[in-house]
Ligand SMILES: [Ca+2]
């Protein structure tokens with residue numbers, strides 16, 4: 465909330481600054497300012513819609529298949545996920561076909577953000593990035609697969625907050 469207020473304030477400051485920089489002689493009285501202020505109101509209503517898009521999110525990083533991070537040696541497999549300010553990493557499994565079944569309960573989140581997934585092979589020095597993808601969420605229980613060097617299977621559950629529905633919990637009942 466604080467950041468929205470701050471960015472709204474900065475935007476308004478910017479508009480006022482631009483306004484004062486306009487050549488007074490060429491400035492049609494009132495017109496531009498009214499249009500600009502209507503623009504600010506539209507931005508504000510977009511933000512409040514997003515704040516209402518909320519649900520409870522759980523993510524399971526299930527497994528990966530066919531990884532090849534170390535040639536003939538087995539991959540030191542680790543999966544990572546990011547959502548909003550959340551970040552989690554699985555334990556390391558020495559396998560080209562690791563099963564993690566790592567469950568992450570994020571609690572109530574805003575629903576309009578992408579879930580980012582990566583699978584890496586841990587190495588001494590620089591790790592090998594094997595798979596990287598991002599997926600937008602929809603209400604319900606879903607499984608998706610990301611491909612790269614091998615495949616990773618991810619399962620998630622998104623339950624809209626009471627009174628919200630729609631694919632991203634964007635509609636009031
Ligand atoms: Ca490697």
Ligand SMILES: [Ca+2]
Nearest residue numbers: 540585586587
């Ligand atoms: Ca390795």
